[in-house]
Amino acid sequence: MISPRARRIVISIILAAICCFWIYPLLWMVSASLKDNAAIFANEGLIPSKPTIANYLRAWKEAHIGAYFFNTVFVTVGSVVIVTISSSMMGYVLGRRRFVGRRLVFALIAFTIFVPQGYTIIPVFDLLTRLGIGQSLWGVMLATCGGSFVIFVLLFAGYFSQIPNELEEAAKMDGVSFIKTFWYVMLPLSKPIVVTVIVMQTLYAWNDFLLPLVVTLANPAIRTLSVGVYAFRGENFIDWGGMTAASTISILPVVILFLFLQRYFIDGLAGAVKG
Template sequence: MNSNLWHRHRLKAWHLLLIPFCLVWVYPFVWMISASVKSQREMLLGGISLIPDDWTWENFERAWTTARFGDYTMNTVTYSVTVVALVLLVSSLAGYALSRKDLPGKKVLVGVLVVTMFIPHGYTIIPTFLLVNGLGLNNGLLGATFAQAGPALVVPVLLFMGFFGGIPKELEEAARVDGAGYPRTFFRIMLPLAKPVIGTVALMQFISAWNAFFIPLVFTLGRPDLRTLGVGMYNFFGQNASDWTGLAAGACIAVIPIIVVFLFLQRTFVEGIAGAVKS
């Protein structure tokens, strides 16, 4: 009994020590929300105060209409959802194939995948641009989607490979005895079992695509109307001045969908990571 009591007191002590670190980590996000409803003058001269003297909701209206965040939000939703769909389809199929122990050249393929993880995007953007431009998909969201989804496949493929490799082979053999081919076995049996990994990959890729800046910037230079939120943030920076409160309001608009998606998939995310690592 005394041991349990001592353990509880130790946990409470750790919690008390960690609370200040938590507040330091959360403060910038809270300040961003506070700045989004302040006037420009109060934000610049108000110091670290979080409570606005004058609540200025026009910042959100200016971000949504003047900075065209309404259009950019729809572009970003289309862009992010398409990237997630492409990555899930390709990485799940590749992970399923690579999980087979009798696959010829498996070690070489996995080794190449791991090596590509260490190549910076700056070195691959030129060949990616030339490829997308050669397909006639430049200056459009579809080309940007392919450019974003292609280099993002390595970690999802490894996650799916680890998960599928841990599923008993007898399950596939039973499906084959019942007359199911490889496509039917994959889409009807294996893929539904991989829901935790699907949720993990979907969350990772959605956040990455939603926050993407470099690739959407390069592939929509000729079509400003197709910009995503990450690129659209630059509308608040003028030649002689910057709209900081509008930028804070725009950042709030951009962050809300990520928080909603993360809260919806957080349990699946943890289960998927744990399942893939365990396998």
């Protein structure tokens, strides 16, 4: 019979091995970003013999990754603000109000989750063109807002549905309006789910490739990082050093964000699932 301590040690060793296997591509990417192309194919291991930051300098300036970085920040921050506010308001109504057709609305919202992104790109691009923002960062930002919006509405609806009714009733007795009740009472209580939505939308907007690629085809100056990294892939040659440096630059902010907000992220998901 295996003791509990021995079982924990075995499980820890297995999980550590899985973690090393999972994190190896990330370590290889960071390692390759500190080598030139010749050293990358020399198979010298993860630790560079002659580390260099030339790839980062070339990627930031010559490949315009610096400009793409700020484009991505603009698109991400704008989409996070729009999606968080709009999805929380819609989730509040669906989670706290009973009205005719509510189940139908839920069903239609859930159905859109199964629609592939490729089928919506042409209508989205056509809409942006008609609005006159098809070749601007505003267009990229608005297009990015729709990717995970439905999931966030369902998360907010599930979270708001489990908040006690007494809080809303007390606000009504004090003469607080519907909108103020949402903004000053309900929304602050949903901090874990708000952080969850911020993290998930940030990851989606920061890493989205297909939609920004289509929108920015006519105007390369508004490319985001994911599209800019792809530009290192030529027809006959791939600049692995520059690509790995640009990839490291693009992935570092979201890793730092998740490390700081992971506790709220997990709490928000747990609360929404429970609701």
